[in-house]
Amino acid sequence: MATSKAFLDTELLRLVTAGSVDDGKSTLIGRLLYDTKQILVDQLEHIEDASRRRGYDYVDLALLTDGLRAEREQGITIDVAYRSFVTPRRRFQLADAPGHVQYTRNMVTGASTADVALILVDARKGVIEQTRRHSYIVSMLETPHVVYAVNKMDLVGFSEERFDEIAVELAVLGSQLDIRDATVIPLSALKGDNVVDRSDAMPWYSGPALLEHLETIELAADRNVHDRRFPVQWVIRAMAGEHHDYRGYAGQVAGGVWRAGDEVVVLPSGLHSRVAAVETVGGPIDEALPGESVTILLEDSLDVSRGDLLADPANAPVVARELTARVSWMAERPLEDRARLLVKHTTRTVPALVEEIVSVVEISTLEDRPGPGKMELNDLGVVRLRLAEPLVVDAYARNRATGAFILIDEATNETVGAGMVVDAA
Amino acid sequence: MTSRRTLSHLDVLEAEAIHIMREVAAERERPVLLFSGGKDSIVMLRLAEKAFRPAKFPFPVMHVDTGHNFPEVIAYRDRRVRELGERLVVASVQESIDRGRVTEQTGPRASRNQLQTTTLLDAIEENGFDAAMGGARRDEERSRAKERIFSFRDDFGQWNPRAQRPELWNLYNARTRKGEHIRVFPISNWTELDVWQYVARESLELPSIYFAHEREVFTRDGMLYAASDFVERYPSEEPFAATVRFRTVGDMSCTGGVRSDAATIDEVVTEIAATRVTERGETRADDRVSEAAMEDRKRVGYF
Ligand SMILES: Nc1nc2c(ncn2[C@@H]2O[C@H](COP(=O)(O)OP(=O)(O)O)[C@@H](O)[C@H]2O)c(=O)[nH]1
Secondary structure, eight states: HHHHHHTTOEEEEEEEEEEOOSSSHHHHHHHHHHHOOOHHHHHHHHHHHHHHHTTTOOOOGGGGGOOOHHHHHSSSSOEEEEEEEEOOOEEEEEEOOOOOGGGHHHHHHHHHOOOOEEEEEEEETTOHHHHHHHHHHHHHTOOOOOEEEEEEEGGGOOOOHHHHHHHHHHHHHHHHTTOOOOEEEEEEETTTTTTTBOOOTTOOOOOOOHHHHHHOOOOGGSSSSSSSSOOOEEEEEEEGGGGTTTEEEEOOOOOOOOOOEEEEEEEEEEEEEEEEEEETTTOSSSBBTTOOEEEEEEESSSOOOOOEEEEEETSSSSSEEEEEEEEEEESOOOOEOOOOOEEETTTTTEEEEEEHHHHHHETTTTEEOOOOEEEEOEEEEEEEEEEEEEEEEETTTOHHHHHHHHHHHTOOOOOEEEEEEEEOO | OOOOOOOOHHHHHHHHHHHHHHHHHHSSSSEEEEEEESSSHHHHHHHHHHHHHSOOOOSSSSEEEEESSSSHHHHHHHHHHHTTTEEEEEEEEHHHHHTTTSSSOOSSSOOTTTHHHOOOOOHHHHHSEEHHHHHHHHTTTTGGGGGEEEEOTTOOOBBBBOOOOOOOOTTTOOOOOOOOOEOOOOOTTTOHHHHHHHHHTTTTTGGGSSSOOOEEEETTTTEEEOTTSOOOOTTOOEEEEEEEEEESSOOTBBEEEEOOOOOOHHHHHHHHOOOOHHHHHHBBGTTTSOOTTTHHHTTOOOO
16 A cells, blocks of 8 residues: 555645746646656657657657647647646646736636646746736735746856846736745756756756745645635435434535534524534534535524525624625626626625726736726726625635635626625625 | 644545535536446545435436446446435437437447447436536546536537636536536546545445456457457457456447556555556547547537
């Protein structure tokens, strides 16, 4: 059991990658997979073949990450791709978001579930508009950790001076955007310097190689263990036999640590009770942590159903009819003032009216342009919404799980936007 | 209040899959859980128990039976569903053939694998299912890497890779118009190794063909196939005895085995962790046809 046991206790790290076209993102991911020995014989043969057919005299590691036929034909990546790799220290899940300006929505999507954002910077170009855009998104989505991979260091002679210049530019950007945990690593994806192994070509750099850094970032501290939140997803009722009259509230913990005996307020109704038990299929457990899917039983028999939220009465979220939120607009059709949409937040979906598009951000200057009247595809901005029924929310900066929502167009059923609560009343 | 306990990758993947199953149950009228008898669908059954016990599953379990399955797998299916006390729907490819819905291929290369698509779509329509949950994973094949967890199909069961909904946080949009249905893949983010580790952690029983055993096989295209009445052999394809195990359990006509002495779950996990060839590339003939084979089949409604 030696091998399997060793792998059983690894943590999952979710990573989103971003960069502009040709920064070397595909090469970097290919390099990570190759140097961590994730590439299997048949995959390697496949890309060797494909490289030969394209007339390359080297194996193009970037081909490992290309996906659908249409993209292969056009030679570009157009959609988020998810892949996994594992090292003895961690299990990685990678969302690869393409770099074109028009695909902001892909980056937002990938960043919404990421623990770490990996942003590529071309050492020759330094911080460009795309770097700002990606950093803005990461800051807006509160992705807990950011890594800037300053790539193609071989093309600037592995220069310490050049790297320092870029690191300063990134520090300025980071403070403008309030990015809390950013790390800058000089590397060469093509040659493998500082990707998996530390490079001899940059003796002036004393930090970790990219992989080592990713393997050691502390994730447990990112959880919100203070604000007890539990959106009821499904009511489990069993009438038969020993489980006569069983009524359990199933869901995924959205904050705090849940234990039997905890005081509970049910929102929006405001009813009070106490946790009788926290269970999984194996029976009662001592505690449930953020992210765990469990079942909670209450001491009192109350009218609780899907869409209700259980919370700590001493520290309750806001029952809101009005939201001010940051929004990423994802549809071809622009969002306009007075638009009607559905808001899906935790396990509750309610109709909403766009009272006002407050502002749209200008990425080149990072300034808000007030009163734009509408939001176009890939715009990021601030919107005020009036809700037809209440939602139970926290500010997104405080709790990602109870501060996030998606916008749905009721006519087409499409997901047309992502929202992050700033303020609620 | 601060708790130091960390969740392992299996804890996180399990919690995500349970959340997805409960969303499907809550947001769809008539879901169904597809079950092939393979390790991925056995994991799915376990996850459904975790999501809904002590109540019954809020959906039936459906098997698309090609009629050319390994007998061990059918026996396992019947026993497992009985133990769980859940409802089983069998959609039969043989029936689709008898009713003239599809035409059986002949010759040594004949496979009922493609025929499954019609049987599946017919069964979905006849039963009025509006969401079919399956155990496909993103690591199985490259075009799957971009498929969403909630994957929308048009009236012909087709998948359009260019018109996918963005999936943010754990907020899934399961809405469709009347008549449309969706496929949902709760274990999208799992790898083959994760599945085996989970099987080990949960002490799940698997059909015997997953473990090394001796059987009559023959060699074709560099792969080992089980000799059976369902597969016609070329004269040169002499059967011989070998110790093999199977990494997937598709139709006998297109599922190849690998030589292996791994007879227990731990031995298999150790072997997989050190493996040098991906599961599909090694053992599924239907994917070897062309580089874009999976993508093509998915466009026409294959799972
Ligand atoms: N010299 C050098 N070239 C690189 C490096 N990384 C990537 N490239 C090259 O830059 C080009 C674009 O790389 P690719 O990975 O396809 O970029 P993507 O568009 O960001 O995925 C290719 O020709 C790569 O070989 C590097 O570290 N050094």
